[in-house]
Amino acid sequence: MAEGDAGSDQRQNEEIEAMAAIYGEEWCVIDDCAKIFCIRISDDIDDPKWTLCLQVMLPSEYPGTAPPIYQLNAPWLKGQERADLSNSLEEIYIQNIGESILYLWVEKIRDVLIQKSQLTEPGPDVKKKTEEEDVECEDDLILACQPENPVKALDFDITENRTVTEIEELPPIDHGIPITDRRSTFQAHLAPVVCPKQVKMVLSKLYENKKIASATHNIYAYRIYCEDKQTFLQDCEDDGETAAGGRLLHLMEILNVRNVMVVVSRWYGGILLGPDRFKHINNCARNILVEKNYTSSPEESSKALGKNKKVRKDKKRSEH
Structure with missing residues (x-):
C-alpha cells in the first residue's frame, strides 16, 4: 500500500x-x-x-x-x-x-x-419505512467537484510571548464515569487549559493519584486556541496504546473543542479488546466533553472549521 x-x-x-x-x-x-x-x-x-x-x-x-x-x-x-x-x-x-x-x-x-x-x-x-422501499437514487449519487488545488496546511510559529496572559494556576480537573468491558476499565479526565505549561501541571497532578499512575495507558490530547494567530496549538500522546492519542485528538477536532485537554486512563484486564478499545476511549472522552459543555453547536463548528484550519503541533511533549 x-x-x-x-x-x-x-x-x-x-x-x-x-x-x-x-x-x-x-x-x-x-x-x-x-x-x-x-x-x-x-x-x-x-x-x-x-x-x-x-x-x-x-x-x-x-x-x-x-x-x-x-x-x-x-x-x-x-x-x-x-x-x-x-x-x-x-x-x-x-x-x-x-x-x-x-x-x-x-x-x-x-x-x-x-x-x-x-x-x-x-x-x-x-x-x-422498510428497507425494500424503492428509492430513486439516480440523482442522489453525487460526486462533488474537485478543485485543482487542495488546501495546504500552513505552518505557524507559536512564540512564548502570547498576547493573552498565560494562566499558570492548576486548572480544575473533572473525572468521567468509567466504562468497563471484559475486565478492562476506561475513564476520562478533563481540564481546561490555555497554555502548554498547564498541560504539564494537569498530567503531574493526575499522576499523584496512585490509581491513575498505575493505569496501563494514560492517553491524552489537547487543543488550545491562539486568539492572536487564529490557530490551534494541539498535540497528543499514545502512552503505549498505538494510534490512540491521534484518534482522540481527531475526535476533539471533529467536535471542534478548544482550550481543553482530555486524558483517558485504561486499566488492562488481561483480555484483548481489539478495535473496541478505541471505541471505548472515544466514547468516554466524548461523554465528558458533552457533560462539561465543550461541544459547540453544528453551526459554530462549521464556521470554525471553515476559518480556522491552521494548526501548530506542539513539539514540547511532557515526560512522565
Missing part, C-alpha cells in the same frame, strides 16, 4: 471511530471493507417529525483529494429541496477540502430538518 493510501486509510478509520462514538446507534456500518456507512438523521431524537438517511461511501482518496460519494434517502425529499440540500453539502466540501467532513454534513442535514419542522407540518412516519 502506498504511503498516501495508508495515510488516507488511517484518517478514515479515525473519522469512522469518531462518528460511531458521537452518534452511537444512529451510525450503521453497511459494508466495512468497502467503507460504506449509513446514518439516520432526525430533527429531534426523542420526537422526530422529519427523518433522512445519509449513506456514504469513502473512496481511497478521501479526505485528501476526493469527497465522499453520498446518497440522500427520504420519501419526502424531491426536486428543488433535494438539489438545495445537495448543493449545501457540496459547498461544505469545497470549503473544507482535505478535511474530514462527515460530521459537518450530518449536522448540516440535521439543521435543515430542524428548520423544516419549524416551518411545516409533521412529516411522514419514517420509522415505518
